[in-house]
C-alpha cells in the first residue's frame with residue numbers, strides 16, 4: 554500500500570490556518586493538495602479537478618459545508634469522491650447530519666493526533682472494512698501461560714465499516730478489550746450496532762463492562778434473536794437485574810435501543826445483512842454481511858453433525874452452505890477436534906472436519922477458526938489448525954484457513 558501518495562485532496566475552510574496545517578500533514582504523505590478559503594468558488598474547482606477526497610468545514614460564511622456536500626453528491630462525475638468533514642462542532646446532531654448529507658467521515662477540530670488522522674483518512678479512502686478479534690474462545694474465559702498466543706477471552710469481534718459504521722458481534726469477555734480500545738481512541742461520541750448470536754453466557758456476560766454504554770451521547774442498538782416471548786431487551790436486562798449484577802440497564806447513560814431479529818434480511822447504510830437460525834440449543838443466529846463486493850459471515854455457535862451421525866440433516870447443511878456461499882471471510886464455530894467431539898455430541902458445537910467440509914463446499918475464501926474449547930492450549934489450537942489445513946489440502950481446496958489471535962486485525 555502506497556499510503557496517501559498521489560491521492561488528490563481539496564480542502565475547503567474559511568480559516569487559512571486550518572488549510573495550511575492540514576495541507577502540511579497531507580503533503581508529508583506525498584498527497585497532492587489544493588484548496589480554497591472561499592466556499593462559494595469551491596464547487597467549480599472541485600468539478601474541474603476531480604479530486605479523490607474533499608475535506609470540508611461546516612460553518613462557512615458564503616456557502617455552508619453541508620449545502621456544498623449536497624451539491625457535490627448530486628454531481629454524477631464525482632460519484633467516487635470521498636467527502637469528509639473537519640469541524641469544530643462536537644454535537645452528535647451535526648455529526649449525524651453530516652453523514653445523512655453523504656459524508657464519508659467526520660473529524661473534530663483541532664486535529665491533535667496527526668498520525669491517527671492520516672490513518673483514519675486512509676481507511677476512508679481505501680473504503681475497506683476492518684475486522685478485529687477481541688476474544689476467540691468459546692464457553693469460558695481462560696488464563697495462564699499456555700493460552701498466551703491466542704488469548705483467553707470469549708467471543709467478540711468488531712467490524713469497522715467506512716462511513717462511521719461500527720458493528721460488534723457478541724459480548725463475551727473480549728468486549729472489555731474493545732471497550733478499552735474505544736475509550737482510548739475515540740475523540741467523539743461512539744455509536745455501534747451490537748449483534749448478539751444468542752444469549753449464552755459466553756456471548757453476553759461482559760456487556761455490562763462495556764464502558765461506552767454508560768457515557769451520555771453514545772448510541773447503541775443491540776440486535777439479536779428473541780427467545781419465544783423473551784425479548785432481546787429482557788435477555789440483556791435479566792443478567793443486570795441487581796442480583797446477578799449491581800447495575801441495571803436503566804443506568805445506561807447512552808441511548809440504547811433493542812431490536813429482535815428472526816431469519817430476515819435488512820440493510821444499514823449500504824451494508825446488507827441476512828440472518829439464519831443455527832444448529833444450537835435455543836435460538837442462535839448466524840449473520841451474513843455484504844458490503845460492496847465483500848461477503849463476511851459470522852456463524853457461531855453451530856453444530857455440524859458428521860454424515861454418519863443419526864442427527865445429520867442434509868437440508869440444514871445445504872441451507873447453511875447457501876448462507877455462507879462464496880463468503881470472502883467466514884468466522885465460525887470450530888470448537889473441537891474430531892477426537893474431542895466424540896464425547897461432546899449434541900453439545901451444539903462443531904468438529905473441525907465438518908467445518909472444513911462446509912467451507913470447501915461453499916467455496917469460502919478465508920475461513921477463521923473460532924470459539925475454541927476452554928480446555929485447549931495454544932499448542933492444541935495450533936494442532937487443530939494444522940489438521941484443518943491438512944484436510945483442505947486433501948480436498949485440493951482453495952479455502953485458506955486462519956486461526957486468528959485475540960487483538961489480531963485484518964483489513965478486508
Ligand SMILES: [Zn+2]
Nearest residue numbers: 691692755854
Ligand atoms: Zn458459545
Ligand SMILES: [Zn+2]
Nearest residue numbers: 751753833854
Ligand atoms: Zn452457545
